[in-house]
Amino acid sequence: MTYVRPLLIIALTLAAVSPQQGMARPIRNGGKLLLTNGITSLEGASGGGLTPWAVIAGNETSDGIGLSAHGTLVEVKDYDYQSAGVAIGIRDRIELSYTHQDFNTNEIGAALGLGKDFAFSQDIFGAKVRLAGDLVYDRLPAIAVGIQYKNNNQGAVVRAVGAKSDEGVDYYASVSKLFLSRSILLSGTARLTKANQMGLLGFGGGKQGGHTLQFEGSAAWQLSRRIAIGGEYRRKPDNLNIAREDDWFDAFAAVAISRNVTATIAYADLGSIATVKKQRGVLLQFQTAF
């Protein structure tokens, strides 16, 4: 039952955009420039590591259907995090994604009374549509809107810490542009969300129950065809009474190891998580895309 709504949203999205695809030419393979599909953000949307960009998953242009898969590992001071997921990019227009997140509280779980190695999990179904523009070629930047339906598996626990719900939907809009003359990519995202720590600590809380508007951004500098470095910022809501939530930052290097594999390493500062401050550490990701 919980999956009915995301599936419905995805089906409606497909129905809404399918007429224009009926006119399109036959499918062909391959075609995006290296790194221009981005990496996979924590919640499964293509973009940077912390925030979506207005790009579509996979290596295909408007003449193809692309796929990507990723695995991400984040090791901060007191917690471990892993996520893995898949995405399909249809004609460089529509992106549908699924990601499963695991957040392990290690020793902190015991201190919080949840038990050592207590883990929160979450499933995220995402859909993104590039409305207009192009990351590389056109004067108009790429512009996309997206939604993320998130379902946390620890309903009783997240309610016990003060969350209003174990499921929620984020809505976002992204604008992204690679400025070739400077080899710099800039991307900004506005997100409506009620998620606590992306939803891993549930949705809404005593300080703030509903959706709030948050801003996120990435800046990347392309050093060569295969290497880009940059930084990201993600503003976060602060909904829960018992645990302050901080904004996120990272500094990353992404390498196109081959046409189909992108590896990313980042230093991330995730601030205070579940009452424990200064959660800083390393983010690693491998993404494969076709």
Place this chain on the structure above:
Amino acid sequence: MSIILSLLLLQAPHALPGETAVDPYVADNRHAGAAPFEGDGMARAFGGQEGIRRIVDRFVAINFADPVIGEIFANHDQVRLKRTLFEQFCFILNAGCSYTGRDMASAHKDLGVQKADMNRLVETLQRAMGEEGVSFPAQNRFLSKLAPMRRDVIEN
């Protein structure tokens, strides 16, 4: 003398000796599809006219031999393409040339170029520029002049 010469160039052959004839058109630098860079920094980054000539010759050779986009070039006049591309690159890089070729829309009409082909072309050009030792930032600066031409090059 130079006036007579430029008049001759304007009126006459749209194709030089050794090139296949093309339908008449009036030459105009605006056909190059981009305004030239200011100053001589980019011309120097590309090794002047000699460097640009080598890059264009290599670029054209790679494209004709390319497994993905080679067939788009297959029936093209390689001699004319090398000349007009050289003029276009040299003009945009402000290395002291005029462009006498056709505009981008006319030159690519009915070629059936798709977005993936354009990206492939960018990669072959990156290879040719890289082999000549053009720095990556300079490569991208040049590509930023070519990128807006995509709408005239690809088939919509």
